[in-house]
Amino acid sequence: MAFSVKRLLIGRPLKSTEINEQKLSNVKALAILSSDALSSVAYGPEQVIIVLATFSYLAIWYSLPIAFGILILLTALVLSYRQIIFAYPHGGGAYVVSKENLGAKPGLIAGGALLVDYILTVAVSVSSGADAIASAFPVLLPFKVEIAVSFIIFITILNLRGVTESANVFAFPVYLFIFAILLLIGTSLYKIVTGAVPPEAEVSVGTPVAGISLFLLLKAFASGCSALTGVEAISNAVPNFKDPAPANAAKTLAGMGTILAIMVAGITFLAYYYGIVPSATETVVSQIASHTFGRNIVYYFIQVATTIILVLAANTGFSAFPLLAVNLAKDKYLPRMFLSRGERLVYSNGILTLAVAAIILVFLFNGNTEHLIPLYAVGVFIPFTLSQTGMMVKWMREKPAGWVQRFLINTTGAIICFIVTSMFFITKLNQVWPVLIFLPLIVLFFDRIRNHYLAVGDQLRLCPDEPAKPIKGNIIIVPVSGITRVVENSLIYAKSLSPDLIIAVYVGFTKEETKKFEEKWKKWQPGIRLVTIYSSYRNINGKLGKFIDMVNSRAMKANYGVTVIIPQFLPKKGWHNILHNQSGLILREYLLHRKNVVVSTVPYHLKK
Known part of the structure; x- marks a missing residue:
């Protein structure tokens, strides 16, 4: 039954030779790797306006130069990550760049921050989608958490089915959103040019605003940079592209950067032109659409497309998290299970880990993750800063042809990213302070895992100077609970291993019971030594453990x-197991950690 459900949800297993068929074309890659970045258009420009409007409505015109600054940073990031794609075609992005150029600890900080950021991406995205649905249908308000978890499960199943299948499903909604926003911007600009829509902005560009400070402008700039979250995802997922993977990834990154730049610039300009005032009940995009089209079918089309992209932004996390986990696991900083591909040739352990972590986060915050958005943003800009700095070090060290231009691009990006990161800590410390705790803990966690793997390697490595010491013989201990076919089967196996050194052990709860068993044993197996142990407290494992020790x-x-052979019968049907106490499995687990003791289970298969 479970197997049939799995096949229905995930599909048939794929051969390893079919891996190339799971590679992404540029069109599909843009859809599943850019959804996070593109969806931020729905709230990034709005964050700038909120900060400025809180100070003064007259200051809203500053959103235009701030948007220009964001576009400069976007350009620097796109150019930088394009260089990272070609320099590190095996993926890993900020983690690999930081580790190889700045050292292991900066690399782990970048990797840990991105892993957490991808979890937050999923939790925030699905919660936003659940909020949108609950707003449209208030009767669903008490079920926001369940709706958000359902979204995560749905996206998880699609990703477990394979990269190309998830891309097939997600491509249409993402391009629908791109079309909707470009339609909004294009129609609005046409109406503005033709004079159909008069300007409603009350303050012209360049109007002095008394009391405004550089600190406030930097705060607004930092808030608006939340529109750049997800830009790094493509550099992490280069191995998912069709060959030539680096070239295709670079083209996709350029396409995403261009679309994102047009959207950010367009929405920011229209918000200023229409004199949009931030509202607790209506988003900036909604107000712009309402001004342009009125409350007609086109308006609702844009709103639906925006809601869908906010949910699908979670898929960027599902695409990038497993590949980043693979790079960390290769360096022994995460468990090796993240290196294994599932039946559908995806890194299923990474996908499932991300899903479980995001579901836990949704439950912990009851689906209200709005105050996690600053964490979400600062979790991206720390790796941004480290990766840009790492590329600066790389160019200075290697000095390839044209390195000065590349160095200047990365320097510009590093400075701006550092300023943004600093502003988050200065202006939103009450919201982002957990970063100062969980990042050191994550790095410590990574180090512990690596130290374990190194210790295991040292102990497993063969040393020619220390040949293994041969064993003279083997003592077989067989715990018995009665005279049955199961015990007989195990004794036959024991005799095949060491017929002269077999000890059967019986733990009795009463002296009369123990004596009767001894008499039966002498008649049944007179050639095998029996040791009986009396336990007045019915502690079988404890008594056996002391004797074996x-x-x-x-x-x-x-x-x-010493070999302990545990007799165990296996029912014909799986559900029959719950009718038995599984003492053999418990004893096996109890004995496994004893040195110099081999634990072996001899199964006896029941036929009815």
């Missing part, structure tokens, strides 16, 4: 091994 201690001195 005693035998093992003596065996080690004589250079003998």
Whole structure:
């Protein structure tokens, strides 16, 4: 039953040779890797206006030069990540760049920040989508958490089905959103040029605003830079592109940057031209659409497209998180399970880990993750700053042809990203302070994992100077609970291994019961030594453990091994297992951690 459901949801297994068929074309890659960045148009420009309007409505015109500054940073990031794509075609983005050029610790900070950011991306995106649905249908308001979790499960299943299948599903809504926003901007500009819409801005560009400070402008700039979250995702996912992967990834990054720049510039200009005032009940995009089209079908089309893209922004996390986890796992900073591809040739462990973490976050914050958006943004700009700085170091160290121009691009990006990151900490410390705690903890977690793998490697590595010490013989211990076919099956196997050194052990709860068993044993297996142990407290595992430890201690001195053979019967049907106490499995787990003791289970398969 479970197998059939899995096949229905995920599909048939794919051969390893089909991996190239799972590579993304540029059109599909743009859809699944840019949804986070493109969706930020729905709230990035609005964040700038909110900060400025809080100070004074007259200051809103500053949104235009601030948007210009954001576009400069976007250009620097696109050019920088384009260079990263070609320099590091195996993916990894900010983590790989920071690790190789700045050192392991900066790399881990960048990697840890991005992993957390992708989890926040999923949680924030699906919660925003749930809010939009609940706003349209208030009866669903008590079920926001369930709706958000349903979105995560749906996106998880699609990603588990494979990269190309998720791209097939997500491509249409993403391009629908791009069309909707470009339609909004194009129609509005046409009406403005033809004079159909008079300007409603009350303040002209350049009007002095008394009391405004550089600090406030930088705060607005930092808030607006939330529109740049997700720009790095393509550089993390280069291996998912069709060959030549770096060239295709670079083209897709350029396409995403161009579309994002047009959208940010267009929405910011229209918000200023229409004199949009931030509202708690209506978004800036909604107000612009209302001014341009009125409350007609086109307006609702734009709103629906915006709502869908906010949900699908979560897919960027599902695309980038597993590949970043792969790079960390290759360097032994994450468990090796993240290196394994699933039946559909995707890194399913990374996908499932991200889904579980995002679901936990949604439940912890009851679907209200708005105050996590600053964390979400600062989690991106820390890696932005580190990756730009890392590329500066790379060009200075290697000095390839044309390195000065590349160095200047990265320097510009590094300075701006550092300013943005600093402004987040200065102006939103009450919201972003957890970063100062969880990032060191994540780095410590990474180090612990790596130290474990290094220690395991040292202990498993063969040393020619230290040949293994041969074992003289093997003592077989067989715990028995009665005289049955299961025990007989195990004794036959034990005799095949060591017919002269077999000890059967029986733990009795009463002296009468123990004596009766001894008498039956002598008649049934007179050639095998039986040791009986009396336990007045019915502590089978404890008594067996002490006896095995005693035998093992003596065996080690004589250079003998100890093997414990556990008899176990297996029911014909799986659900029959719940009708039995599984004492064999419990005993096996109890004994596994003892040195010099081999634990072996001999199954006896029931036929009815």
